Amino acid sequence: MSRHSTEETLLTPSEVAALFRVDPKTVTRWAKAGKLSAIRTLGGHRRYRESEVRRLLDVPQQRAV
Amino acid sequence: MSRHSTEETLLTPSEVAALFRVDPKTVTRWAKAGKLSAIRTLGGHRRYRESEVRRLLDVPQQRAV
DNA sequence: AATCATTCGGGTAATTCGGGGG
DNA sequence: GCTGTCCGAATTACCCGAATGA
Numbered sequence: 463m464s465r466h467s468t469e470e471t472l473l474t475p476s477e478v479a480a481l482f483r484v485d486p487k488t489v490t491r492w493a494k495a496g497k498l499s500a501i502r503t504l505g506g507h508r509r510y511r512e513s514e515v516r517r518l519l520d521v522p523q524q525r526a527v
Numbered sequence: 528m529s530r531h532s533t534e535e536t537l538l539t540p541s542e543v544a545a546l547f548r549v550d551p552k553t554v555t556r557w558a559k560a561g562k563l564s565a566i567r568t569l570g571g572h573r574r575y576r577e578s579e580v581r582r583l584l585d586v587p588q589q590r591a592v
Numbered sequence: 593a594a595t596c597a598t599t600c601g602g603g604t605a606a607t608t609c610g611g612g613g614g
Numbered sequence: 615g616c617t618g619t620c621c622g623a624a625t626t627a628c629c630c631g632a633a634t635g636a
Contacts, residue, residue: 475609487609487618503547503548503625506610506625507607509547539598552599552627552628553625568635571600572634572635597635599633600631600634601632602629602630606625609624614620
């Protein structure tokens with residue numbers, strides 16, 4: 463359908479943190495480390511793709527070489 | 528096509544807000560801050576250019592420098 | 593004309609950012 | 615190496631009543 467990655471449902475840092483049961487700051491570190499892609503608001507806040515988060519949640523132990 | 532030189536799809540504040548996963552009020556602040564150009568209805572409501580919004584969304588990682 | 597959702601405005605909480613240190 | 619916490623500053627979210635849009 464859409465080639466745009468922007469047509470994606472986005473999650474806030476706290477929402478992702480709640481799903482993983484970690485601190486929102488930890489999610490930020492994942493984004494900085496490139497383990498999780500982030501879209502920025504015009505104010506610099508991060509938003510995360512729900513599909514990507516769910517995929518990571520579903521895969522028990524995925525190791526990024 | 529169109530008889531207009533620049534046929535542009537306009538988005539409402541809530542539509543833009545949904546794409547960025549922010550509050551519509553936040554989009555208004557972006558417009559006030561000049562981060563996003565806005566077209567005004569005759570009643571004063573803002574409309575945003577879809578192409579501009581998509582361009583901003585597709586920016587992978589914008590750094591706050 | 594009248595309804596209903598949205599978008600004005602402003603003002604005030606809550607969240608997030610970044611860096612740094614445990 | 616990874617995570618949780620402290621700090622100040624910036625950004626965003628929710629509150630209201632009134633006006634606009636459809």
